[in-house]
Amino acid sequence: MQTAEPPISYFMEQAVENRDLISLAAGLVDGDTFPVAEVRAAAEEVLGNPDAARAALQYGTTQGHAPLRDKIVAKVCQLDGIAPADAHLSADDVVVTTGSQQLLYLLGEVLFDPGDIVITEAPSYFVYHGILASLGVRTLTVPMDGDGLITDALDELLARLESAGELERVRLIYTVDYFQNPTGLSLSRRRREHLLDLVRRYSRRQRILILEDAAYRELRYEGDDVPSIKSLDADNRHVVLAMTFSKPLAPGLKTGYALMPRDLVGPVLRFKGNHDFGSNNFAQHLLDRLLANGIYERHVRRLCDAYRAKRDVFVTALRDEFSAASGVRLTRPKGGMYVWLEAPEGFETGMGSPFLKACLREGVLYVPGEFCYVEGGPRPTTQARLCFGVATTDQLREAARRLGRAARSAGLPRLSLPRMARCRG
Ligand SMILES: Cc1ncc(COP(=O)(O)O)c(C=O)c1O
Known part of the structure; x- marks a missing residue:
């Protein structure tokens, strides 16, 4: 038997069990974006014609x-x-x-x-x-x-x-x-x-x-x-x-x-x-x-507007928490649903790490980067996949704050100064 329980199942369970948890783990699609009325109209069109139905x-x-x-x-x-x-x-x-x-x-x-x-x-x-x-x-x-x-x-x-x-x-x-x-x-x-x-x-x-x-x-x-x-x-x-x-x-x-x-x-x-x-x-x-x-094309345009706004909010909030001086590196994706976080050498993000435990206490979840590497090869243990697809913009701001608090409590040096202080500095 070569098939192991996929790690994603664990994260799905956590998200279902803890309602206050903001999950950045599962790569789900934002349910608020679904074109419900358009799909219903398409279904009525198909079912309204006996032959097509x-x-x-x-x-x-x-x-x-x-x-x-x-x-x-x-x-x-x-x-x-x-x-x-x-x-x-x-x-x-x-x-x-x-x-x-x-x-x-x-x-x-x-x-x-x-x-x-x-x-x-x-x-x-x-x-x-x-x-x-x-x-x-x-x-x-x-x-x-x-x-x-x-x-x-x-x-x-x-x-x-x-x-x-x-x-x-x-x-x-x-x-x-x-x-x-x-x-x-x-x-x-x-x-x-x-x-x-x-x-x-x-x-x-x-x-x-x-x-x-x-x-x-x-x-x-x-x-x-x-x-x-x-x-x-x-x-x-x-x-x-x-x-x-x-x-x-x-x-x-x-x-x-x-x-x-x-x-x-x-x-x-x-x-x-x-x-x-x-x-x-x-x-x-x-x-x-x-x-x-043409509904599909219009929908994709609307969807991109919605996700672009989320990405902008999330990346800005993350940068507020993790300044360049913290040693944390973040991607700013031009599309898709994922931000990749790389912590400095020695700051672990894997299962059982103080950071992951602190994140669970704070109520935020991510996929440890090590899962994204094949077993048997090099598997860096200082990275994380953060999905901004499902959470609302308010939740994304809060998730970034929780990640910041968790990182500090897990020993990452003071990461950033509050925004105002940095502006003055
Ligand atoms: C890179 C990539 N490929 C394929 C899939 C499979 O998606 P689906 O089977 O829903 O088309 C996913 C789903 O998350 C994905 O992230």
Whole structure:
């Protein structure tokens, strides 16, 4: 049995048991943003037409509702600034999945044998590490900086594996390349090109794939969008782009999708057939309506406004608590839902640490950064993932204050002067 209890369960339980607790741990979506009226109108539209209603309530196909797949291609092309006529992709390259999570698992089932190698960012989306462990995969990691995964370090790792005769076991590079969970960082344009170049170059005996997990792509609060790695993969050979409607719309619909090399579609569908022979068909018909009438796009714009305000409040409140002099470093994400905190050397944030205990006493919770690193590799114990998705702006201000108090009581030196005093100073 390779499947361990995921650490996130502990944090979910804490959040449910202590009502006064402000949880920055679970990566949930803000329920206040859900487009309830719009989804109801879409449901009425589907159910109000007897033929449409019967089609939506019937089983769908394993690959997914064809009109929705068309709209998905158009949407991704629009994000990438490509005219659909110029795209090297069509609805045949799309598979609709039960959340993007299902795709992450399915692709692993299709591709990996025990002992195969997958390379991820360090830190990375820890739920994916669980999938890799359950499939018996060896996970190696590459560090990140402000521009995302350090592709020169990946080059060195691949060269080392080649020298050791292990290059043939490398199947896939996994990147959460927009506003990464957990750091909030994105992969720069130059590194996207370099990454694709590397997988092409090192695909000697077998093809190495990039799994581009763009779950947070549409939650951008500033700056210009960057083209997906998929859009650079002109012969549709090396990149699987996984996206989802969970973050930009509603996770309750649990609908994700992937654009992938054509030769992978069949094998993925065979495995998906074994799992469920098709994701929730009704949800797909609703999404098709929401995309058709422009409601989805309008909603994403509103959502970004709401999250941008939260991010601004949270980052400002955190900076008030943790001045630069405290040695604490914080990311200021341009999108997504996560701030990454790095405490100075020696200030522990892990399970059982004085800081985590103090946070629980104060009533605030975060995910210890160590969970975001694979077991067996280097696991820094001084970091934390802070999700600003669910809490209200008032709660985010209060959460930052509680984190500050907890840090001081756990021994971090006096972190900041009160705002006024600093202004005068
Ligand atoms: C990076 C990343 N990928 C994939 C998922 C899976 O989301 P879903 O299955 O709801 O699409 C999540 C959810 O938190 C995520 O953070």
